[in-house]
Every structure is written in structure tokens, then in C-alpha cells.
Amino acid sequence: xxxxxxxxxxxxxxxxxxxxxxDIGVRDGRIVALGRDLPAAKVEIDASxxxxxxxxxxxxxxxxxxxxxxxxxxxxxxxASLSALCGGTTTLVPFxxxxxxxxxxxxxxxxxxxxxxRSRLDVAFHxxxxxxxxxxxxxxxxxxxxxxxxxxxxxxxxxxxRLTDRQILEVLAVARREGAMTMVHAENADCIDWLTDQLxxxxxxxxxxxxxxxPMLVEREAAxxxxxxxELVDVPFLIVHVSSPETVAQIAAARARGLHVHAETCPxxxxxxxxxxxxxxxxxAKYVCSPPPRDDRSREGLWAALATGQFDVVxxxxxxxxxxxxxxxxAGLGRDFTCIPNxxxxxxxxxxxxxxxxxxxxxxxxxxxxALGATQAARLxxxxxxxxxxxxxxxxxIVVWNPDDERVVSNDGLHHRADYTPYEGMRVRGWPEWVVGxxxxxxxQGRIAAEPGRGRxxxxxxxxxxxxxxxxxxxxx
Numbered sequence: 001x002x003x004x005x006x007x008x009x010x011x012x013x014x015x016x017x018x019x020x021x022x023d024i025g026v027r028d029g030r031i032v033a034l035g036r037d038l039p040a041a042k043v044e045i046d047a048s049x050x051x052x053x054x055x056x057x058x059x060x061x062x063x064x065x066x067x068x069x070x071x072x073x074x075x076x077x078x079x080a081s082l083s084a085l086c087g088g089t090t091t092l093v094p095f096x097x098x099x100x101x102x103x104x105x106x107x108x109x110x111x112x113x114x115x116x117x118r119s120r121l122d123v124a125f126h127x128x129x130x131x132x133x134x135x136x137x138x139x140x141x142x143x144x145x146x147x148x149x150x151x152x153x154x155x156x157x158x159x160x161x162r163l164t165d166r167q168i169l170e171v172l173a174v175a176r177r178e179g180a181m182t183m184v185h186a187e188n189a190d191c192i193d194w195l196t197d198q199l200x201x202x203x204x205x206x207x208x209x210x211x212x213x214x215p216m217l218v219e220r221e222a223a224x225x226x227x228x229x230x231e232l233v234d235v236p237f238l239i240v241h242v243s244s245p246e247t248v249a250q251i252a253a254a255r256a257r258g259l260h261v262h263a264e265t266c267p268x269x270x271x272x273x274x275x276x277x278x279x280x281x282x283x284x285a286k287y288v289c290s291p292p293p294r295d296d297r298s299r300e301g302l303w304a305a306l307a308t309g310q311f312d313v314v315x316x317x318x319x320x321x322x323x324x325x326x327x328x329x330x331a332g333l334g335r336d337f338t339c340i341p342n343x344x345x346x347x348x349x350x351x352x353x354x355x356x357x358x359x360x361x362x363x364x365x366x367x368x369x370x371a372l373g374a375t376q377a378a379r380l381x382x383x384x385x386x387x388x389x390x391x392x393x394x395x396x397x398i399v400v401w402n403p404d405d406e407r408v409v410s411n412d413g414l415h416h417r418a419d420y421t422p423y424e425g426m427r428v429r430g431w432p433e434w435v436v437g438x439x440x441x442x443x444x445q446g447r448i449a450a451e452p453g454r455g456r457x458x459x460x461x462x463x464x465x466x467x468x469x470x471x472x473x474x475x476x477x
Contacts, residue, residue, distance in 0.1 A: 003039055004032070007039075008047050009047060010048040011024075011050050013053075016367055024052065031396050034390070047434075050403075052399070054397055055089065055090025055387075057089065057092075057388055059264075060317050061084075061315070061316055062095060064076050064111070070331055074325070074417040079415065083347050085435050087350060088351040089350070091387050093381060095153060104129075104141065108149055119453070123457050124149075124383060126151045128155075129154055137174050148460050157185065165225065172230055172233040179464040181382075186219055186222035186247075187290065188218040192213055207340060210338075230259065235464075238312070241291060245302060268287075269294065285332060285333060287344070288337065288343075289317070318345060320345035320347075322418055324419055355403070375388040400432065409423045409426045
């Protein structure tokens with residue numbers, strides 16, 4: 001074998017299937033050899049005493065997304081991708097959000113343009129469906145699937161975004177026919193609206209009342225309803241950012257009935273609680289997200305569910321707003337909790353937190369970490385085995401982790417453009433030492449080498465086999 005472009009040697013390699021000691025050889029951006037005594041390389045990485053994994057895939061993040069009037073996100077594709085790579089992520093899968101009156105192919109083209117001009121990492125896209133009218137269902141969804149956008153998100157809450165049950169059924173039916181994956185934000189909008197009206201009428205306006213307006217049951221009910229809709233259509237789907245063990249129990253029951261329902265959770269539900277919203281008016285606003293963090297029992301229940309395979313993916317749901325920004329979290333200060341933008345920054349801390357509080361705390365194994373942080377997202381969204389694996393032929397997206405690197409999280413040390421992190425002051429052990437994307441060293445022992453615009457937009461394959469018709473209408477499965 002001729003000289004390699006890059007070799008990662010002497011590391012303890014972790015994949016979703018297990019761990020072993022071997023070296024990784026890279027040429028032309030792809031993995032070409034796994035084993036011992038590989039040829040010399042132009043770039044040599046000594047991973048002695050380190051753990052080597054596939055690059056992380058963050059399959060739920062909001063970047064350069066349009067917001068309601070008077071609100072803006074803190075990150076664009078440059079800053080979000082920089083932050084992500086410093087935390088061990090090499091592929092981002094954000095949302096291309098349909099705006100009123102804009103066709104889906106036009107929406108996707110605009111997001112691709114933004115990513116290609118600014119992202120330092122490879123990017124794929126999910127599409128958010130806001131207007132699933134007849135033309136979109138018949139023509140626009142198939143068109144963007146052919147362009148490599150094969151997953152779609154629908155909302156059961158948020159004014160201007162939420163779909164009716166009938167609309168969700170129609171989207172699920174198209175997903176079945178086209179072999180696409182549907183993601184569902186499951187919260188009962190009418191319950192939230194009613195509770196919010198009651199709270200505001202009683203003068204309960206502080207940031208922590210956000211959690212009171214969205215108790216566990218609004219997620220539990222909506223998740224149950226979403227599973228019923230998917231069962232009627234007989235199609236797999238995924239529930240995003242699950243915050244409650246009660247919802248996990250319902251997912252387990254649906255799986256026992258044969259429904260293929262996938263589940264995602266996020267670090268904020270594993271590490272934060274509703275008590276964090278009870279700081280003074282300024283501090284509490286930092287933790288406003290939907291669904292909100294729950295209690296300690298819920299937090300531990302979610303860790304147990306991760307350990308027993310109830311979750312497929314851990315994503316960041318990175319949705320960064322500046323805390324002091326008048327168009328960020330500060331937009332709601334001095335008003336009521338409904339005026340505080342929902343969302344937290346977390347694309348950089350996602351994987352280090354999962355290493356520290358999951359693997360090194362004894363809750364997860366390294367293979368479970370790889371599955372939750374990379375491999376299963378690649379499988380669910382049509383990127384596997386090119387992404388999320390260390391197979392010969394896969395893109396050389398590789399992270400070398402130093403399990404002994406212990407730091408106290410400080411926003412000053414992070415690379416997003418938000419002016420705070422919800423994990424400020426948390427002691428975290430296990431950080432990336434080297435990050436490689438498509439064979440290029442992007443991050444090396446604290447030095448950033450990736451430039452804006454080096455990332456590519458990666459098309460996704462269909463994650464599911466297309467199945468014409470809806471079996472339920474023909475008398476069952």
C-alpha cells in the first residue's frame with residue numbers, strides 16, 4: 001500500500017459495535033485501512049492513551065433560522081460549525097424551515113447556499129413543513145427527497161407552525177410512500193394555550209412559569225397521539241427531544257405493539273431541572289426551552305432509559321439566543337414568560353457532557369456513546385455508513401478523545417456566539433484532542449484549522465423503503 005495521507009495510531013477505537021486497539025489509515029478523505037503496521041502517512045496522530053471514535057453527528061440544531069419579528073438566533077453556519085467541531089461533532093443536520101408562501105425546493109436551495117458559503121463542517125438538512133398543502137404533498141416533498149433531504153419535521157405546537165392531526169396523517173402517508181423519516185415535536189398546543197392563559201390571568205409571569213405551562217402530560221398526550229397517527233398509517237417515525245420517563249414508557253408500550261417509533265433526547269433533560277428556571281428573573285430566562293427540563297426523578301429516569309437502549313439519539317437541539325441581546329432572551333425580560341425565546345445553546349458541549357456524565361460516570365459504555373452521538377443518527381437519516389462509522393470506504397470523520405482532560409465549563413472557553421451557556425461552572429472530564437473531517441485535521445490540541453466554507457452539503461439516502469399505499473385503509477397491516 002502506498003503512503004497514506006493520515007494515520008491515527010495506538011488508540012483504543014470505539015464504534016457502536018465495540019472497542020479494540022487498531023490503527024486507521026486515510027487517503028483522499030476516506031478510510032482505506034484498519035489494522036496494525038499500516039504504511040507511513042503524511043500526517044501522523046499518536047492516540048496513545050486516548051479513545052478514538054467516529055465524528056459526532058448533531059441531528060437536531062437550529063442555525064440561521066428565521067425567527068418571529070423582534071427575535072434572532074445568535075449563530076450562523078460559521079460560528080455554529082466552529083463551536084460544533086470544537087466539541088467533537090463533524091456533521092450537522094439542522095432544519096431548513098419553510099416560510100409562508102415559499103416552496104420547499106426553494107427553501108432547501110437557500111439553506112444549502114448559506115451552509116456552503118459559511119460552514120466549516122459537512123451539513124445535511126431536515127425540512128420543517130409549515131404548509132403541507134396538496135401541491136407540497138404531491139410534488140414538493142418528492143422533489144426535495146430527490147435532492148437528498150429525506151427527513152421532515154412537523155410541530156404539534158407553536159402558532160404558525162403546528163399542524164392538525166389530519167395534516168400530520170397526510171405527511172406521514174407521503175413519508176411512507178417516499179421512504180422518508182418524519183420527526184415530531186410532541187406537545188399538546190391547546191393544553192399549553194389554556195394553561196398559559198390561566199397563569200397570566202393569575203399574574204404568574206416569571207420565567208419559571210414557562211415550565212408550569214408545559215407539564216409532562218402535554219408531552220405525554222401529544223406523543224401518544226403522534227404514535228396513534230403513525231400506527232394508523234403504519235410508518236416509522238421519531239419523537240424529538242423527549243423530556244419525560246412517562247413518554248419513554250409510552251414509547252416502550254408502542255414498540256411492544258410492533259410500532260417502529262424512534263426517540264431522541266438532549267443534554268438539557270439529562271443535566272438540568274425545572275429548578276434552574278427559578279433563579280432571579282434574569283437567570284431563569286437562560287433555561288427556557290420547550291419542552292422544559294423536568295425534575296431530578298425524570299433526569300435519572302432518562303439516564304436509565306439511555307442505558308437500556310430506549311433512546312436512539314442524543315442531539316443538542318442547539319437553539320442559541322443571546323442573553324443580553326434585546327433580540328434574544330432579553331426580549332422577554334420585564335414582560336412575561338411567553339415573551340422569552342425558547343431555546344438553549346449546546347452544540348459544543350453535547351458530546352463532552354455525554355462523555356463525562358455518561359461514559360466516565362459509569363452510566364454508558366463508549367460503544368453506547370458512539371451509537372447515541374453519531375451512528376444511529378446516520379442510520380435514521382440516510383447518512384450511514386458514509387458518516388457515523390469507521391468502516392473502510394467511509395468518510396474519514398474521526399475524533400480522538402482525552403478522557404483525562406478535565407475542565408470547568410465557561411462560556412469564555414466556548415465558540416458559539418451566544419453570551420452564556422446553561423452549563424456554566426460544571427466540571428466536565430473528557431474533551432476532544434484531535435478532530436478530523438474527511439481526512440482533514442480540523443482541530444489539533446486546541447488549535448483550530450478549519451476555515452469557513454470548507455464544509456460540504458451532504459445528500460441523504462432514503463432511510464426507509466418506500467411503500468405505496470396505506471395498509472390501514474386496506475384492512476390492517
